[in-house]
Amino acid sequence: MSAAGTTTEGPTVDVLIIGGGAAGLMCAISAGQLGKRVLVIEHANRVGKKILMSGGGRCNFTNTGASPANYLSANPHFCKSALARYTPAHFIELVERHRIAYHEKELGQLFCDESSKLIVKMLLDECAAVGARVETSCSIERVVHGDSGLFHLHTSRGVFTAPALVVASGGLSIPSMGASGLGYELARQFGHHVLPTRAGLVPLTLSGKHQERLQDLSGVAFPVEAHCNRKAFHNYLLITHRGISGPAILQISSFWQPGDDLRLDLLPGLDALETLQRLRHERPAAELKTVLGDLLPKRFAQRLCEHWLPNRPMKQFNEPQLREAAALLASFPLVASGTEGYRTAEVTLGGVDTDGVSSSTMMSKQVPGLYFIGEVVDVTGWLGGYNFQWAWASGHAAGVAA
Ligand code: FDA
16 A cells, blocks of 8 residues: 555545544544554644643543533533443553553542553554554645545545545644544535634632632632632642632633633632631631631631632621632632633533534534544533543444444
């Protein structure tokens, strides 16, 4: 087979995959295992860049509790079939077969003990074992769907042809890691509807008074329960130079849009009123900022009492005043001005409308042989290994079908 196939020579391979990320590589392995000739086209100089940078370099490769409830999509049922057929246990079996040591951090999140590099190596070893080829630094110029039903991929390395084309080019987040909008463009080219995209799992920015009052506390972190649009996440909040981040905020950011009401329970797990009543009883002479300083980072407690709460000895709070303070602590209204955008977002919400794609095979309902998998599809997981699990599961579904 020549490296550069031509339109007249017939198919170069059985399955062409655009994008050598998590979904594309898994698809290549699954198709290769069934004896298909596979070629992955990656425009970056190496595959799996997001895997490498994920989980702080240790790749949170799955979540043992992954279920359809952990995903956002215009059609919440769409992800069910693929997730049921390729489960976290399947990926864990693969990881164990490659003797990659891992551990559970919290909430079912599995991380490599050593390095994300091992996950990329595992995927490439599996590709090699089934003869799936990977071309890196290969840019795609255009895709033509011939009369014969074959897809012709015009690239910087020539034209590659196949009866099956899998779009696994990911979302828009972190352009410096190779993200591009090609998947959405191809979807539109082939008549698919693309839902509006926006950054998800992303730090939120503050402006005006909120930013002025919190900016110099950058680096301060503490547990909160973040609430927005009837969703709540209990985890850490981190104050940043530009706003707020940390797992609780990244999670809720996927449910937040400009103008939406965002509330923080600053004393998660505690009844704020009962706590303040108890403290008034136990430490009547202590000031509010002092007693709050035992429950929250001291500097943050002090800032709260400078700008949002009256600071005075606990015994000087009457019942209505205590109730007012408790209400603010239990439901602190934070006015976010926006997100940090795709530059730092972990994922892209929205994308190829699942209405046009088969949930069992990931194949286009209007163009036979065309598949969409991974993040380019309108399925987005929570923080915690869910996005890779979707990439593995949707990649597997297309790989066995293509
Ligand atoms: P992915 O982005 O992995 O791959 C797409 C590939 O297509 C890339 O290699 C890209 O270069 C290539 N491509 C794009 N345009 C192309 C073009 N025009 N031509 C050819 N190739 C093209 N998830 C999780 O579950 N656990 C975690 O720990 C993390 N951590 C994390 C950290 C950070 C910093 C980010 C940005 C993201 C995460 N994620 C995560 C999310 C996870 O990385 C993401 O959901 C998956 O990588 C999506 O897999 P895909 O294969 O769909 O896209």
